[in-house]
Amino acid sequence: MSFNILISDPLSEDGIFPLRQAEGMNIVVDTTCTPAELAEKIRDYDALLVRSQTQVTRDIIENAPNLKIIGRAGVGVDNIDLDAATEHGIIVVNAPDGNTNSAAEHTIAMLTALARKIPQAFNSLKSGEWDRKSFIGVELKNKTLGVIGLGRIGAEVAARAKGQRMNVIAYDPFLTEEKAKKMGISSGTVEEVLKAADFITIHTPLLKETRNMINAEAFAIMKEGVQIVNCARGGIIDEDALYDAIVSKKVAGAALDVFEQEPFVGHKLLTLPEVIATPHLGASTIEAQESVAIDVSHDVVTFLNGGAVRNPVNLPSVSKEVLAKIEPFFDLSEKIGIFLSRLSNKVIEEVNIYYAGELAESDVRPLTRNTLKGLLKRNLGEHVNDVNAKYLAERFGIKVNEHKTSTTKGFSNLITVEITTASGIRRVSGTLLNGLGARIVKVDDNLVDISPEGHLLFVKHKDQPGAIGRVGTMLAVENINIATMQVGRSTVGGDAIMMLTVDNHVKQENVSRLKELEDIYDVIAIDL
């Protein structure tokens, strides 16, 4: 198999070595494409690798029929339309760890440069002045640093600030007092942090909730003479409000690496002597660039070769340990979905998935997605995949509920999928039998034991002598060999089912003829 890979932002050549080395990867590096050129070019590509520069818009995604994966060599994915990618079943991966250290170091560099006015003093010196009066700074020692967003970078910055003998107070929705205590810092609400800090540094992603979170109201509650650093994302600080706060002397200085519009040229903020800035250089070190490109290249190669990625953005990521436990059930859960969708061709209103046994202790979301993928495949074919299965189910108004239960009915693990349609509930259970592989063990209320593969025939009939024979004879006439057959019934003489595995696909005309036989209520051919 061969894949076309487009790299549209400058990536470390050493970092993309895993891509260059992998078999069948045709790599094109073109970092000069305009958005219109990219929208045209992308048609032929299976993978797109970017940094923060390329805007991967809905237009581009909708013009990319072959695109399977977008790799972001870095953290922020606000330049990628994730909804559009998810809707089109395109996985987005990033490299969240590779540039943490560089971004934290850059933040500390900006903080120190801001406190001591180093860029302003350097500019003055370069212009031939020897001015030792205009650049009186302040010490960091004993000052309070407010950290908004204590994730990877925020936590590194906090640890380094402590090394500068600063007091650190942080706000993060996931920061517990206990964790803060362990880190030797204080925790507070956003307001508490903004009020307490002499310096504020932002380390959140740019989200709906964080856009303009540092606005005029936020500046109003800060200390007089506060200084602010943003090495996270432009748009988190309202740039007009920052300009006003600096002009009014509320804010004594700002160090900015990121901006609402990049490139950031000719902006009024750059006219203020209190503002120092770098052109989005937080991750621009040899080490970070190599590391993020390696990480993302690995995920792209693994994904295109059918493997599980390490850093999915639009899929919940699960740890290696959990993956090892649930991966053996991937195929079974998809097959149960396919099986059920064949059993009932009615519009699905609700799906309930019950995980029992050891599985109930794991994060089973990937299995739920696989089941949905199987259920939706009947109507959507290859348009549905792991990435968009949940989204598509929601779009079609299907309620999906995951349940964890201890009722295993004697199996060490059991997955039961129940679909509700206007005609009622259909239910299939499956398990993995030690050494024997996957089995479907229950269809509706009937116990069965079928390997979910190949060609199956599900026959609903009356529990009467002759019904089974008639089916066997008809299949023999059509030269369809029966490999296995199981019969189950709820009551003697009542409704019963036959589950047959046969050696060939059973054509629709044969299904119709079987349905005409005496005491046969329904026949469904299922290819798994």
Ligand SMILES: NC(=O)c1ccc[n+]([C@@H]2O[C@H](COP(=O)([O-])OP(=O)(O)OC[C@H]3O[C@@H](n4cnc5c(N)ncnc54)[C@H](O)[C@@H]3O)[C@@H](O)[C@H]2O)c1
């Ligand atoms: N300047 C650069 O070159 C550069 C380099 C790397 C990362 N970044 C940016 O830095 C930021 C942080 O990156 P990271 O790797 O630490 O990400 P991360 O996901 O590890 O951390 C982000 C943290 O922000 C917190 N958060 C989310 N919403 C919040 C809110 N409303 N208020 C407070 N906290 C909130 C999250 O809980 C999380 O702990 C991102 O915006 C990323 O794009 C910039």
Ligand SMILES: O=C(O)[C@H](O)COP(=O)(O)O
């Ligand atoms: O989010 C990130 O990883 C940083 O902003 C780095 O962006 P870059 O890859 O464009 O340097």
